[in-house]
Amino acid sequence: xxxxxxxxxxxxxxxxxxxxxxxxxxxxxxxxxxxxxxxxxxxxxxxxxxxxxxxxxxxxxxxxxxxxxxxxxxxxxxxxxxxxxxxxxxxxxxxxxxxxxxxxxxxxxxxxxxxxxxxxxxxxxxxxxxxxxxxxxxxxxxxxxxxxxxxxxxxxxxxxxxxxxxxxxxxxxxxxxxxxxxxxxxxxxxxxxxxxxxxxxxxxxxxxxxxxxxxxxxxxxxxxxxxxxxxxxxxxxxxxxxxxxxxxxxxxxxxxxxxxxxxxxxxxxxxxxxxxxxxxxxxxxxxxxxxxxxxxxxxxxxxxxxxxxxxxxxxxxxxxxxxxxxxxxxxxxxxxxxxxxxxxxxxxxxxxxxxxxxxxxxxxxxxxxxxxxxxxxxxxxxxxxxxxxxxxxxxxxxxxxxxxxxxxxxxxxxxxxxxxxxxxxxxxxxxxxxxxxxxxxxxxxxxxxxxxxxxxxxxxxxxxxxxxxxxxxxxxxxxxxxxxxxxxxxxxxxxxxxxxxxxxxxxxxxxxxxxxxxxxxxxxxx
Amino acid sequence: xxxxxxxxxxxxxxxxxxxxxxxxxxxxxxxxxxxxxxxxxxxxxxxxxxxxxxxxxxxxxxxxxxxxxxxxxxxxxxxxxxxxxxxxxxxxxxxxxxxxxxxxxxxxxxxxxxxxxxxxxxxxxxxxxxxxxxxxxxxxxxxxxxxxxxxxxxxxxxxxxxxxxxxxxxxxxxxxxxxxxxxxxxxxxxxxxxxxxxxxxxxxxxxxxxxxxxxxxxxxxxxxxxxxxxxxxxxxxxxxxxxxxxxxxxxxxxxxxxxxxxxxxxxxxxxxxxxxxxxxxxxxxxxxxxxxxxxxxxxxxxxxxxxxxxxxxxxxxxxxxxxxxxxxxxxxxxxxxxxxxxxxxxxxxxxxxxxx
Numbered sequence: 001x002x003x004x005x006x007x008x009x010x011x012x013x014x015x016x017x018x019x020x021x022x023x024x025x026x027x028x029x030x031x032x033x034x035x036x037x038x039x040x041x042x043x044x045x046x047x048x049x050x051x052x053x054x055x056x057x058x059x060x061x062x063x064x065x066x067x068x069x070x071x072x073x074x075x076x077x078x079x080x081x082x083x084x085x086x087x088x089x090x091x092x093x094x095x096x097x098x099x100x101x102x103x104x105x106x107x108x109x110x111x112x113x114x115x116x117x118x119x120x121x122x123x124x125x126x127x128x129x130x131x132x133x134x135x136x137x138x139x140x141x142x143x144x145x146x147x148x149x150x151x152x153x154x155x156x157x158x159x160x161x162x163x164x165x166x167x168x169x170x171x172x173x174x175x176x177x178x179x180x181x182x183x184x185x186x187x188x189x190x191x192x193x194x195x196x197x198x199x200x201x202x203x204x205x206x207x208x209x210x211x212x213x214x215x216x217x218x219x220x221x222x223x224x225x226x227x228x229x230x231x232x233x234x235x236x237x238x239x240x241x242x243x244x245x246x247x248x249x250x251x252x253x254x255x256x257x258x259x260x261x262x263x264x265x266x267x268x269x270x271x272x273x274x275x276x277x278x279x280x281x282x283x284x285x286x287x288x289x290x291x292x293x294x295x296x297x298x299x300x301x302x303x304x305x306x307x308x309x310x311x312x313x314x315x316x317x318x319x320x321x322x323x324x325x326x327x328x329x330x331x332x333x334x335x336x337x338x339x340x341x342x343x344x345x346x347x348x349x350x351x352x353x354x355x356x357x358x359x360x361x362x363x364x365x366x367x368x369x370x371x372x373x374x375x376x377x378x379x380x381x382x383x384x385x386x387x388x389x390x391x392x393x394x395x396x397x398x399x400x401x402x403x404x405x406x407x408x409x410x411x412x413x414x415x416x417x418x419x420x421x422x423x424x425x426x427x428x429x430x431x432x433x434x435x436x437x438x439x440x441x442x443x444x445x446x447x448x449x450x451x452x453x454x455x456x457x458x459x460x461x462x463x464x465x466x467x468x469x470x471x472x473x474x475x476x477x478x479x480x481x482x483x484x485x486x487x488x489x490x491x492x493x494x495x496x497x498x499x500x501x502x503x504x505x506x507x508x509x510x511x512x513x514x515x516x517x518x519x520x521x522x523x524x525x526x
Numbered sequence: 527x528x529x530x531x532x533x534x535x536x537x538x539x540x541x542x543x544x545x546x547x548x549x550x551x552x553x554x555x556x557x558x559x560x561x562x563x564x565x566x567x568x569x570x571x572x573x574x575x576x577x578x579x580x581x582x583x584x585x586x587x588x589x590x591x592x593x594x595x596x597x598x599x600x601x602x603x604x605x606x607x608x609x610x611x612x613x614x615x616x617x618x619x620x621x622x623x624x625x626x627x628x629x630x631x632x633x634x635x636x637x638x639x640x641x642x643x644x645x646x647x648x649x650x651x652x653x654x655x656x657x658x659x660x661x662x663x664x665x666x667x668x669x670x671x672x673x674x675x676x677x678x679x680x681x682x683x684x685x686x687x688x689x690x691x692x693x694x695x696x697x698x699x700x701x702x703x704x705x706x707x708x709x710x711x712x713x714x715x716x717x718x719x720x721x722x723x724x725x726x727x728x729x730x731x732x733x734x735x736x737x738x739x740x741x742x743x744x745x746x747x748x749x750x751x752x753x754x755x756x757x758x759x760x761x762x763x764x765x766x767x768x769x770x771x772x773x774x775x776x777x778x779x780x781x782x783x784x785x786x787x788x789x790x791x792x793x794x795x796x797x798x799x800x801x802x803x804x805x806x807x808x809x810x811x812x813x814x815x816x817x818x819x820x821x822x823x824x825x826x827x828x829x830x831x832x833x834x835x836x837x838x839x840x841x842x843x844x845x846x847x848x849x850x851x852x853x854x855x856x857x858x859x860x861x862x863x864x865x866x867x868x869x870x871x872x873x874x875x876x877x878x879x880x881x882x
Contacts (some may be wrong), residue, residue: 081847083847084847085844088844089844105826110852130563166568495551495552496545496552498550498825
C-alpha cells in the first residue's frame with residue numbers, strides 16, 4: 001500500500017492507496033506537523049495495518065510558507081566564478097563572497113580555491129562555474145567551512161541542466177530552505193515512528209515527480225509548488241483525464257492548473273519570497289480565496305477579503321466565510337447552519353439569504369476569469385477538488401466562457417494526498433564526457449560523480465544515448481525510483497577535441513530522464 | 527539595458543574543411559558552451575535570431591554568376607578546393623549562404639526597433655572572398671553581401687567597416703575599394719609576416735573611393751595598449767569625421783596571444799576594451815553597431831573569452847572580470863606602434879584630419 005500525506009496550510013490529509021484504489025482517507029487540521037500527522041494516521045488506523053505500507057509520499061508547504069513569511073535564514077552566496085561576467089550581478093543572498101578559483105569549460109582546475117573558511121551567516125551556498133564538469137572547487141570549499149549538510153548547499157548537488165547563475169540562485173534557495181525542511185522531516189519521522197510505520201519516505205516535487213527523502217534534503221527548494229502539484233496530480237489520477245483545467249478549492253486558496261497530454265504543465269518561475277530556484281513547478285495560479293476566507297461588509301454588499309482568520313463559523317470559528325455562505329444557501333450542510341447565519345447577518349444589508357448568494361457570486365466572479373485564462377481555447381473540461389468543490393463546480397462552469405463540463409471525482413476532498421500517492425520518481429541527469437581528459441561527469445540530484453573513460457575514445461550516437469539512459473536510470477534508482485521505467489533522451493551534442501592537428505578525443509553533452517508520469521497502474525483505475 | 531540579437535544557426539556547424547583544420551566547428555561550440563554557462567543565452571537582453579540562406583539575388587550583388595556556380599557545383603559534388611587550405615565539402619554551399627544570410631539578418635535586426643545591436647556568430651568566414659574567387663577559409667563575402675543588401679534596401683549613406691581580424695580582409699577591401707559609401711578600416715598583423723600578404727598603408731582606395739580604405743598593418747606581438755593607441759589615433763578620428771550611419775565590426779578573434787596561426791598579443795580584456803571603444807564612438811556619432819565573428823583559432827584559450835568579451839561589451843555589461851585563465855598568460859610584451867600610426871596618418875593626410 002502507498003500512504004499519501006498532504007500537509008497543507010489548513011489541513012493534513014492522508015490516504016491509503018491499495019491496488020489502485022483509495023482504501024482509506026482522513027483529514028485533520030494542521031496545527032503542528034508531528035501532532036497533526038500522528039492524529040491523521042490515527043484517524044486512518046481502524047482501516048489498515050501499518051506493516052503493509054510500501055512507501056510514504058508527502059507534500060509539504062513548510063518551505064513555501066517560510067519563504068512567503070520571510071522566515072528563512074540569512075545566507076552567504078559564495079561564488080567561485082573564475083573569468084567571465086561580473087559576479088556582482090548575482091546578489092541572490094544577503095551576503096556575496098567572490099572567491100578565487102577557476103574551473104574552465106573543459107572541466108579543468110585552472111586556478112586553486114583561496115578561502116579561509118570564515119562565514120558570517122547561518123547557511124551558505126557554494127557555487128563554482130562549470131562545477132557540473134568538475135565539483136573540485138566546491139568540495140574544497142566544503143572541506144574548508146565548518147557547516148553540516150543542513151546548512152551548506154553545493155551547486156554541484158543542485159541538479160542538472162542549470163547555467164551558472166541559475167545554479168547559484170538555486171543553490172541559495174536550497175541552502176536557505178535546508179534547515180526548515182530538515183526540521184519538518186524530523187517531525188515527520190517522529191510521527192511515522194510513533195505510528196509504527198517503517199517504510200521509505202518520498203517527497204513530492206513542485207513539478208509533480210517525487211524523490212526519496214534523502215535526495216530531497218539536498219534540494220528542498222524543489223518543494224515550491226508541490227501543493228499545486230499534489231492536488232493536480234490527484235485530480236488527474238482520480239479521473240484519468242488527459243486535457244483539463246484543475247481547480248483545487250482549499251480553505252485559504254483556490255489553485256488553478258492545466259493538464260495537457262495526461263500530465264500537469266510546468267514552468268520554471270517558482271519564485272517565492274526572496275528565493276528564486278530554477279526548478280520547474282506545476283504552472284498554477286494560486287488565488288487567495290478559499291472556503292475559510294473572511295467576508296466583510298463592502299460598499300456594494302458583502303465582499304471577500306484575502307485573509308483566513310480561522311475556521312468558518314459553521315465549524316466553530318468567529319468570522320463569516322464563503323463556507324458559511326454555502327451553509328446559508330442550503331448548498332452545504334456539514335456544519336452548524338444557525339452559527340453560519342448569525343455570523344453572516346452583520347455583513348448583510350437585507351436578508352441573510354440574499355447576502356449569502358452574493359458572497360458565492362463574488363467568489364465565482366473572482367475565480368472564473370483565472371480559470372478561463374488558464375483553460376485557453378482548447379480546454380472545455382474542469383476537474384474540481386477540495387471540500388467545497390461539489391457545491392461550487394456547477395456555478396463556476398456555468399459562468400465560464402470556455403468550459404462546458406465538470407467533474408468532481410470521489411475523494412476530491414483529499415485530492416492532494418491522492419496526488420502524493422500517485423507520484424513517481426523522475427530525475428533529470430546530464431552527462432558530460434571529455435575523452436581527451438578521460439573523464440565523464442554525471443550530474444543529477446545529490447552528489448555529482450566522475451567516471452573514467454578511455455582516453456581518446458570516440459562515440460557513436462547509440463553509445464551516447466545508452467550512456468545517458470543508463471545513468472538516468474541509475475539516478476532514478478538512487479532516488480528511490482523504478483530503474484526499468486521509460487527513459488527519454490532530452491538532448492545530445494558532441495564535438496572533437498583536436499590537439500596538434502590530431503583528433504585527441506571527443507566532448508559529449510547528453511541529458512536524459514525517466515519520463516515523468518503517474519505511478520504505474522494508478523490512473524484510470526480508481 | 528541594450529538588447530542584442532544573436533544570429534546563430536545549428537547548421538553553422540555543418541561545414542568542414544577537414545576534421546583537424548584550424549577553422550573547424552568547435553570554434554563556435556566552445557563559445558556557445560561558455561555563453562550558456564554564463565547565463566547569457568537566457569538573458570532577457572539577448573534573443574536568438576535564426577538566419578535564412580542568402581538568396582541568389584543577394585549574392586549576385588557581390589559575386590559573379592560563374593563563381594557562384596563553381597562553388598555550388600563543387601559543393602554538390604561533395605569535394606573540392608579553392609586553395610591549398612580552403613576545402614569545399616557537401617555542406618559548404620549551404621553553410622556559406624547561411625553565413626551570408628546571417629550578416630543580412632544581423633543588419634536587419636536593429637532596423638526593427640526590437641534590438642539595439644546584433645552579433646552574428648557564423649562560420650565559414652567571408653573577408654577573404656572576392657567577387658570571383660575565395661581563399662583563406664572564405665567562400666562568400668558575408669559582410670559584403672550583407673552591406674550591399676543594406677545599401678539596396680535601406681537609406682544608408684555611409685557605412686564604416688572596422689575589420690579587426692588579424693588577417694587583412696583582402697576580399698572586402700577589393701569589393702569596396704572604389705565605394706565612398708563603405709569605408710573599410712582594417713587593423714591587422716602586417717602582410718609582411720602573415721597571410722594574405724596585403725593590406726599595406728598605401729592601399730587607400732581608388733576613384734570615388736580614394737581615401738575610404740584605411741589599412742593599419744601592425745607588427746608581431748602588438749598588444750592591448752598598442753591597439754588602443756591605434757583606436758585613439760586612427761579609428762576614432764576617422765569615424766568621427768566620416769560620421770557613419772552604421773559601424774560594422776568584422777570581429778576576428780585571432781589577435782589573441784594564444785592564437786595558433788597568428789602572432790599578436792591581445793588579451794580577452796583587450797577585446798572588451800576594443801568593443802567598448804567601438805560602442806562608445808558609435809553612440810557618439812549615432813551609428814548603429816553590428817558585429818560579426820570573423821577568424822579566431824585559439825579554440826579553447828581564446829574564443830570562449832574573447833567572444834564573451836565582445837558580447838558583454840555590446841550589451842554594455844561590466845567586463846572587468848573577463849579574462850583568460852591564468853594558465854595561459856601573460857601575453858608577450860608589445861612593440862610600440864607609433865611609427866605605424868605616423869605612417870597611416872601621413873598616407874591619409876589628404877583625406878582625414880588627425881589630432882596632434
